[in-house]
Amino acid sequence: MREHPQGEHAPHPDVWTGRATNRVQWLLALVGAACMALGIELAVDSAWTSGVAPLAMAVVGCIAAGLLVLFGTLAFVHVALKVDKESLEVRCGHMGVPRRRIPLSHVAGADFAPLVTPRHWGGWGYRWRPEKGTAVVVRRGEGVVLRLWDGHTFTITVDDAEAAVRVIRDRLRAGTPGTAH
Numbered sequence: 001m002r003e004h005p006q007g008e009h010a011p012h013p014d015v016w017t018g019r020a021t022n023r024v025q026w027l028l029a030l031v032g033a034a035c036m037a038l039g040i041e042l043a044v045d046s047a048w049t050s051g052v053a054p055l056a057m058a059v060v061g062c063i064a065a066g067l068l069v070l071f072g073t074l075a076f077v078h079v080a081l082k083v084d085k086e087s088l089e090v091r092c093g094h095m096g097v098p099r100r101r102i103p104l105s106h107v108a109g110a111d112f113a114p115l116v117t118p119r120h121w122g123g124w125g126y127r128w129r130p131e132k133g134t135a136v137v138v139r140r141g142e143g144v145v146l147r148l149w150d151g152h153t154f155t156i157t158v159d160d161a162e163a164a165v166r167v168i169r170d171r172l173r174a175g176t177p178g179t180a181h
Contacts, residue, residue, distance in 0.1 A: 112145075
């Protein structure tokens with residue numbers, strides 16, 4: 001964990017970045033790859049005697065399930081949060097999709113959440129619950145809860161969430177986004 005000076009506000013970098021990773025989801029990605037391999041194996045070297053239609057359905061089913069699990073888990077293996085002077089940007093997975101950019105002018109406040117769990121949100125990934133708001137949950141642990149001016153909340157699991165909350169609050173306190181401290 002990073003050391004933060006006490007007392008006076010220490011200047012924050014122009015761009016604060018943080019991320020969170022879930023290594024357990026790599027196991028799910030392996031399961032997806034195994035399903036795809038099974039589908040390919042069935043297509044290439046099958047002694048299926050029940051006809052072509054059942055074989056085609058088994059091959060397509062295995063490959064489709066494998067792709068869905070593989071890409072669905074790889075999209076949420078990690079999340080990256082970037083806070084600059086004007087906005088926050090949340091990017092998921094290796095391709096950065098899904099991505100959400102929230103201007104700081106839309107943020108009413110930021111709070112530290114010591115424990116955000118997939119169980120609270122109904123699983124890993126990009127989640128929405130009417131009573132709780134929206135979240136990007138890639139692992140169990142600390143997170144940032146943004147209170148938006150439209151009454152919604154947006155929660156992100158990220159390492160060193162307390163530092164992210166400090167940076168966001170300082171930027172909000174500064175008044176107009178983009179002004180110097």
